[in-house]
Amino acid sequence: MDPLETANTLMRESTNPQEGEGSKEQHPKVKRFCSVRYAMAIMIHLCNLVVSAQNFSLSIAIIAMVKHPGQSNQSNVSTEGYPGATTDTGVPVYEWSSEIQGFLLSAMIGGTLITTMPSGYFAGVLGGKKLSGLSLLICSVLSILIPLAADYGLSYLFLIRIVQGMAQGIIFGALPSFWPKWAPPLERTQLSTIGFSGLTMGNFIIILVGGFLCESPGWPSMFYISGGIGCIYCIIWFSLVYDDPMNHPFINESEKEYIISSVTGQVPDKVKQLTSSHTASKGLSCLEPKSPDNSSSWSLPFKAMIKTLAFWAIIVPSFCRFWLISNFTISLPSLLDNMFELNIKRTGFLSALPLISSWVSMTLGSYIADFLLSKKILRLIRVRKLFTFLGMLLPSLFTVAIPYVNSITAITFLILANSLSHLCYSGFMINPLDIAPRYASFIMGLQTVFMSISALISPIVTGYFIKQDAATGWKNVFFLSSAINLLGMVFYLIFGQADIQDWAKDHRLTRF
Numbered sequence: 001m002d003p004l005e006t007a008n009t010l011m012r013e014s015t016n017p018q019e020g021e022g023s024k025e026q027h028p029k030v031k032r033f034c035s036v037r038y039a040m041a042i043m044i045h046l047c048n049l050v051v052s053a054q055n056f057s058l059s060i061a062i063i064a065m066v067k068h069p070g071q072s073n074q075s076n077v078s079t080e081g082y083p084g085a086t087t088d089t090g091v092p093v094y095e096w097s098s099e100i101q102g103f104l105l106s107a108m109i110g111g112t113l114i115t116t117m118p119s120g121y122f123a124g125v126l127g128g129k130k131l132s133g134l135s136l137l138i139c140s141v142l143s144i145l146i147p148l149a150a151d152y153g154l155s156y157l158f159l160i161r162i163v164q165g166m167a168q169g170i171i172f173g174a175l176p177s178f179w180p181k182w183a184p185p186l187e188r189t190q191l192s193t194i195g196f197s198g199l200t201m202g203n204f205i206i207i208l209v210g211g212f213l214c215e216s217p218g219w220p221s222m223f224y225i226s227g228g229i230g231c232i233y234c235i236i237w238f239s240l241v242y243d244d245p246m247n248h249p250f251i252n253e254s255e256k257e258y259i260i261s262s263v264t265g266q267v268p269d270k271v272k273q274l275t276s277s278h279t280a281s282k283g284l285s286c287l288e289p290k291s292p293d294n295s296s297s298w299s300l301p302f303k304a305m306i307k308t309l310a311f312w313a314i315i316v317p318s319f320c321r322f323w324l325i326s327n328f329t330i331s332l333p334s335l336l337d338n339m340f341e342l343n344i345k346r347t348g349f350l351s352a353l354p355l356i357s358s359w360v361s362m363t364l365g366s367y368i369a370d371f372l373l374s375k376k377i378l379r380l381i382r383v384r385k386l387f388t389f390l391g392m393l394l395p396s397l398f399t400v401a402i403p404y405v406n407s408i409t410a411i412t413f414l415i416l417a418n419s420l421s422h423l424c425y426s427g428f429m430i431n432p433l434d435i436a437p438r439y440a441s442f443i444m445g446l447q448t449v450f451m452s453i454s455a456l457i458s459p460i461v462t463g464y465f466i467k468q469d470a471a472t473g474w475k476n477v478f479f480l481s482s483a484i485n486l487l488g489m490v491f492y493l494i495f496g497q498a499d500i501q502d503w504a505k506d507h508r509l510t511r512f
Helices: 003-013 036-065 098-126 128-152 154-182 185-218 220-240 253-263 269-282 302-306 309-340 348-374 380-404 407-426 437-468 470-495
Strands: none
Touching: 036 098, 036 128, 036 154, 036 185, 036 220, 036 253, 098 128, 098 154, 098 437, 128 154, 128 220, 154 185, 154 253, 154 437, 185 220, 185 253, 185 348, 185 407, 302 309, 309 380, 309 407, 309 437, 309 470, 348 380, 348 407, 380 407, 380 470, 437 470
């Protein structure tokens, strides 16, 4: 029998790695830290950090970009036909209404909605390295061009923001495609969370340094620095990042065998022996599922996918959780200002504190989750549901209480609710890697789409409540947000699964 066919036969008889059974017997003990797979997680973390910093830069810079009432124009240059005036420091300022500012800040979300889901599909076909790297380069160059576009006019700035959002959407859709090939099941939560947490860390850094950069040398420096760092990082990205462990030049053989055997169903040693020579001669990069006809195409069983409750158990709580999160990030500063006469934007560290605490929560939660799995304390589905339960119930309780407490307690509850909600990254947020590793990038892209839709709808509903009655409006806002969040939690607890779905199963040894 052909070695490839024999390996496929043995693989079909192997156990499902999702519950972590038999891992100690199947694989040699391979170090985690200072390993190539953890280096890959850090590379993805830094990519997300750069992207989020570029994304959030306008939110900080726009305060200095807009000409406020009473601000004089010290420029000797005529502004006729030229949309920007300058201050005495030579930094341009603009007369943008609050509506225009809102459209500018949300333009990137529109671009992200266009490309996130398609990029999740194409990342499964082409791999995430090229898609993410090229998109990061485009996004970085556009970030450098933002000050110039603002001088030329709003239409140019809107166009750059939309295209930049499209590029970031490709990155968000493509990055999850690394984990089915790089992350062993017992380390999947840690590795993916390290990558995800770069988004939070990027926002944290830009909040801390953004105010100083806007003051001196001026708001354009935020875009020049974040864009320049992104361009430099693209060189590092294309030099050190690889789509799969088989093609990575710096990985040792023991780690390579450990990763491949883990992600392909804990292949027995006999399979390794049968496939090693064939892999070397034919260039097989991993045991990656392909279409049933053994062709090189990458099919998408979309109809079967949307008929599966396990799929909707990921999408529904994603929408529900982000409804609550968007109120944290968009509406809550206004709540503290209106109800408690405390504007948390006045203190950069206080504004950044929920972000760093969320980063700690994500990281600590991922280590606890993988510890529970590696020690066989809980099965995978129990771990996912436990962290979903904690990450959605506790924030809902804290949120409901916010309108009834003083300002200090409200800020404390805000930080706790926002931080604990990030435990969901060890719950349903990475569940696509469990139920359909082959299509994880597409499903996670779809998650991002639904979260973006939630972020667009939630502020509108909040504004409706506040406009009707400011006194009771905030209470209604947080009761509704908590109820929606709890609905998503209950939906996942009932319908969430961790077994690979039938439409995602395929056990053939194929090329990438």
